[in-house]
Amino acid sequence: MVVAQAGVTLGELLKAVEDGDMLFPPHPGDEGAQVGGLVACNAGGVRAVKYGVVRSYVKGLEVVLPTGEIVNMGGKLIKNNTGLDLMHLLIDSEGILGVITKVIFRLYPKSGGTATLVISYDDRHDAINTVPKILQSGVIPLAIEYVENDEVEISAKHLGTKWPATKGKAHLIAIVTGANEDEVYSQCEQISQVCQKHNAVDILIAERREEQADILKIRSEIYTALKPRLADGLDITVPPATIGKVLDAVDEIAQRFDTDIPVYGHAADGNLHPHLMMDLQERGILKGVKREVYKAAADLGGVITGEHGVGKTRLGEFDLYVDEKSRELMKGIKKLFDPNEILNPRTAVG
Numbered sequence: 001m002v003v004a005q006a007g008v009t010l011g012e013l014l015k016a017v018e019d020g021d022m023l024f025p026p027h028p029g030d031e032g033a034q035v036g037g038l039v040a041c042n043a044g045g046v047r048a049v050k051y052g053v054v055r056s057y058v059k060g061l062e063v064v065l066p067t068g069e070i071v072n073m074g075g076k077l078i079k080n081n082t083g084l085d086l087m088h089l090l091i092d093s094e095g096i097l098g099v100i101t102k103v104i105f106r107l108y109p110k111s112g113g114t115a116t117l118v119i120s121y122d123d124r125h126d127a128i129n130t131v132p133k134i135l136q137s138g139v140i141p142l143a144i145e146y147v148e149n150d151e152v153e154i155s156a157k158h159l160g161t162k163w164p165a166t167k168g169k170a171h172l173i174a175i176v177t178g179a180n181e182d183e184v185y186s187q188c189e190q191i192s193q194v195c196q197k198h199n200a201v202d203i204l205i206a207e208r209r210e211e212q213a214d215i216l217k218i219r220s221e222i223y224t225a226l227k228p229r230l231a232d233g234l235d236i237t238v239p240p241a242t243i244g245k246v247l248d249a250v251d252e253i254a255q256r257f258d259t260d261i262p263v264y265g266h267a268a269d270g271n272l273h274p275h276l277m278m279d280l281q282e283r284g285i286l287k288g289v290k291r292e293v294y295k296a297a298a299d300l301g302g303v304i305t306g307e308h309g310v311g312k313t314r315l316g317e318f319d320l321y322v323d324e325k326s327r328e329l330m331k332g333i334k335k336l337f338d339p340n341e342i343l344n345p346r347t348a349v350g
């Protein structure tokens with residue numbers, strides 16, 4: 001395990017852990033994010049498929065309450081059933097319950113080998129529908145990301161580099177890890193076979209570290225590259241088996257409102273980021289389209305945010321997922337921790 005103070009950045013944490021020859025698997029896109037923020041937002045990112053989101057790694061917290069008292073929760077423990085789990089209440093509390101000052105994270109041994117596959121498709125529905133098939137085949141990759149060709153081209157251009165795949169309109173990026181190179185190779189074979197069966201038009205396997213890092217960098221920077229034309233980046237999450245249906249629904253909404261909705265995201269987690277562009281704002285229909293996308297996710301048993309959180313901007317759509325009683329309980333917990341409402345008022349639970 002590793003103990004980190006709240007101001008340590010993800011980049012610093014990853015380096016310290018690497019120097020200790022261990023692995024901290026989660027990798028949300030912003031390495032400048034600090035440990036306190038990563039835990040307060042329960043960040044996810046690309047590598048959640050095999051090992052889970054930040055919550056899965058937090059074993060202990062030191063928290064300063066709004067009343068000034070200091071509370072320690074959890075510890076360097078694998079099992080702990082002692083009382084209500086306050087630590088997990090603090091994770092993803094978006095700064096409304098207390099200030100996290102120290103975190104104990106669980107680490108894993110480093111893997112012996114890794115490879116990144118870029119699997120290209122002419123039809124984006126073939127791409128997304130292959131994701132459950134890969135998972136059902138028995139291979140659990142570290143990541144399976146869904147990206148569209150236009151987005152990765154823009155991101156690569158923004159970075160002054162080149163997207164390596166030359167075919168296809170949509171791509172899956174699968175990262176596999178194993179104890180050794182043979183295990184990695186056999187996982188790549190298995191994934192390739194599944195994808196070929198589901199109409200992949202090209203499969204590229206990157207093994208060199210720099211080559212793999214470049215692909216991930218292009219994926220991570222899509223948001224920054226699209227940002228100048230972006231009105232709102234959504235974060236819907238649906239049960240993974242329904243990911244194809246939610247993409248159909250987004251297509252239908254785009255068609256109905258005569259717009260383009262670029263989509264990318266953490267496909268194997270059922271977590272997609274449909275991007276609503278400036279034209280919707282200019283036409284005065286941004287809010288309506290957003291609500292339609294949220295409703296489509298909620299109708300499939302999904303949620304309006306899987307990793308970005310509620311903050312202030314999603315409070316208006318809270319009712320699509322959280323019922324009246326649950327909201328009352330959340331507000332009661334906030335009041336108990338923060339009787340004077342001094343921490344992030346009107347955030348996360350209203």
Ligand SMILES: Cc1cc2nc3c(=O)[nH]c(=O)nc-3n(C[C@H](O)[C@H](O)[C@H](O)COP(=O)(O)OP(=O)(O)OC[C@H]3O[C@@H](n4cnc5c(N)ncnc54)[C@H](O)[C@@H]3O)c2cc1C
Binds near residue numbers: 038040045094344
């Ligand atoms: C380019 C980019 C890519 C990203 N990609 C992903 C991704 O793939 N997946 C994902 O999940 N996220 C992603 N994020 C979001 C990022 O992970 C979060 O913004 C980050 O975890 C928040 O940490 P921060 O230090 O930036 O916190 P801040 O932005 O400073 O704070 C965020 C919230 O946490 C609260 N908070 C901060 N520190 C504490 C503390 N010590 N105690 C209590 N509350 C606190 C704040 O009050 C605030 O409400 C991305 C962000 C960027 C910019």
